[in-house]
Amino acid sequence: MDGVGVVDEAGRLRLLGAAVAGAAFGGVLAVLLASSWTAATTGLLVGVGVPAGAVGAGIGVWSQLRSWRTAGGYEQSVRAQRWVADGAVPSGVPAETWVPLLQAQADREGAGWSKIVLCVLWSLMTWSAEPQHGPVLTVLLVGLWVGIGAWSALWVIPRARAARAVLRRGVTTVP
Structure with a gap:
């Protein structure tokens, strides 16, 4: 690809x-x-x-x-996610490599919060239109919005915060 x-x-x-x-x-x-x-x-x-x-x-x-x-390709994206999961960047990785990768991960927090706000608004809007669309479609759509919001709250935002924490700490001294 x-x-x-x-x-x-x-x-x-x-x-x-x-x-x-x-x-x-x-x-x-x-x-x-x-x-x-x-x-x-x-x-x-x-x-x-x-x-x-x-x-x-x-x-x-x-x-x-x-x-x-x-993100520089699939491998670079996986590397950055591994550093976030480990909570540190290995020594020997130059700052010009790890800083932009982790900054991109950390910048996703704003997008996560935006999705949560939109999901709340969309859920309320969908629920208010239940008489027009019927219960099945309303439940499906509210479920979709809740799923998107939950993904942001449980995965995107915590990972972005973890990336920001790794950025603050920098490179580990333990190999």
Whole structure:
């Protein structure tokens, strides 16, 4: 893959997860929008939801690949995540390598909080439209918003804070 490098099994599973999340988001959002003009039926789910889900899956994979490219490739992204998980950067890694990688990880905290705020607003908006869209679509969409918000609260924000802590500490002296 151009600009990404070799992707291992864990990377392929992340691509699959990005595709599933993108498909869910695209399908549910398209059906929600379409059901504003017509009743939510099985035909609407198949005719609008499935193609939108396919487009969403493609966008999810594309965004994950783009994220890896901007981080310097899959291997660099995994290195930075390993440093965050270990809580330190190994000695011998030059600052011009580890500082930008960890800064990119730390900068994701703002995006995580933005997603949480949007998820709360979208959930309230979706819940208020329940009479218009019906209970099934409302529960699916609120579940999607809660899932996105939970992912940000339980994964994105703590990892960003851990990256910021590693940035403050710097390189370890223990090999």
